[in-house]
Amino acid sequence: MKNIISFIKNLFVLVPVIVLLVGCFSETVDEKTIRTFLEKEFTGPSDELKDAFEQDGAFPPELEEYVEENYKxxxxxxxxxxxxxxxxxFQTFAYGYGFQLKPTSIEMKLVQDNAYDYEVKVEYTKDNQKNTAxxxxxxxxxENGKIVSIRNMDDDGLLEIMKP
Structure with a gap:
């Protein structure tokens, strides 16, 4: 009986601590939006996006549909x-010059209300040659958690590297 009472007392202490720790490590809604955006921006281009880029016109309906589905x-x-x-x-450059992109790490930090600094380590591949930026x-x-702008970007020379 003592063991059961001791177990219950420990449980009452541990459960709030675990809940608090999980809350500290979980992302906010804003952070999930940013992470989703960055994953879309720096992954690919996918076969679906390549097909959309290959359509005729400056901004064909297939590309518009892709952007509306993934970014809107x-x-x-x-x-x-x-x-x-x-x-x-980055997707346009990657497609145009034969690269594949893949984020290997994404970090972000809230710096003021509704503003986050982010850092994405991007692996870029062409002809089986891998590098990172x-x-x-x-x-x-x-205030609704949608992205308004991206400023002060430093691409570590990636766009220049992708040009022939």
Whole structure:
């Protein structure tokens, strides 16, 4: 009986501690949005995206459908972000110059209300040659948790490297 009472007392102490620890390590909704965005931005291009890029026209319906499906839920205005090269830039270069991208680590830190600094270690591959670049920037979200802008980007020379 003593063992059962001791177990129950320990359980009452451990459960709140475990809940607190799990809460400390879980991502916020904003962080999940940013992580999802960065994974989409620095993974690929996928076969679906390659097919969309291969369609005729400057911005064919297949590409628009891809962007709406993958970016619209995450950003305030995907059309403006494409025009200002804040989304799809790395995917476009990777496709155009025969590279594959893959994020190997993503870190972010809240620096002020709705603003996060992020660092993404990106593995880029072409002709079985692998290398890495570290991309850093500040990403701003609105009060609804959607991405408004990406500023102060340092791409570690990745766009230049991908050009022939």
């Amino acid at each position: 839920p995450l950003v305030v205005n995907w059309e403006e972000m494409i025009k200002s090269n804040q989304i799809m830039l 570290i991309i850093t920037a500040r990403i701003n979200l609105n």
